[in-house]
Amino acid sequence: MTHSRAVLGRALAIAAVCALLGAGGVLDATHAVLLGCAGIAAVVLSAGRTEVSQEEWPDRPYASRAGGRSGVSDLGWQVFGxxxxxxxxxVRRVQELADAxxxxxGADADPADATRLLGERTVxxxxxxxxxxxxxxxxxxxAIDRLPDERNTR
Structure with missing residues (x-):
């Protein structure tokens, strides 16, 4: 069924219901006509608007900013809850970095060395x-950055 036929079908259904309400004595003739007009106007107005699911969002250009600022900004948003x-x-990534x-x-197995190198609060x-x-x-x-970045074999 095309869009205009659906609108016409809804308008006729509203007119029929209002006619029955007026003829049955539920509403007087004036109120039945006014209710029908309001209903038909609502159907016609709603038919003219676009469905939300049919609207398309405009494409946003995701241009990469010079200097890696885009990556730093994204990282900043991902770090904090x-x-x-x-x-x-x-936190897990920082723990892995500290372990590495x-x-x-040369202090991977000794907690005392880790405390000495990183500090009590950090450990x-x-x-x-x-x-x-x-x-x-x-x-x-x-504290992790102060650790030597070369292999220490003791």
Whole structure:
């Protein structure tokens, strides 16, 4: 059924219902005609609008900004959750980074060496599993960054 036939069918159905209400004595003739006019107007007006599912969103150009700023911006949005704390996947990645750097420093198996190299607060924070604040994450990364990045064989 085409669109105009569907609109015509709805309008005729409303007219028929209003005629029955007026003829049956439920509504007086004036109110039945007014109800029919309002119903037909609503059908015609709703037929003229576009369905939401048929509307297409305009294409947004995702141009890559110079200097990698786009990647840094995306990373910034992915790091923090709605509670303004660091998300768990970022904490796991920092823990993996700390383990790898401790391994390079030769302190991978000894917790005392890890505490000596990273500091008590960093080691306990990484082991706690609690999502840190941005400031705490920065302190962890600073402590990891101070580790030597060359293999230490002792």
């Amino acid at each position: 709605q509670d303004r704390r660091v998300r768990p996947h970022v 750097r401790l391994d390079l420093a 306990s924070g990484l082991a706690s599993g609690q999502p840190p604040t941005a400031r705490t994450l920065q302190a962890w990364l600073d």
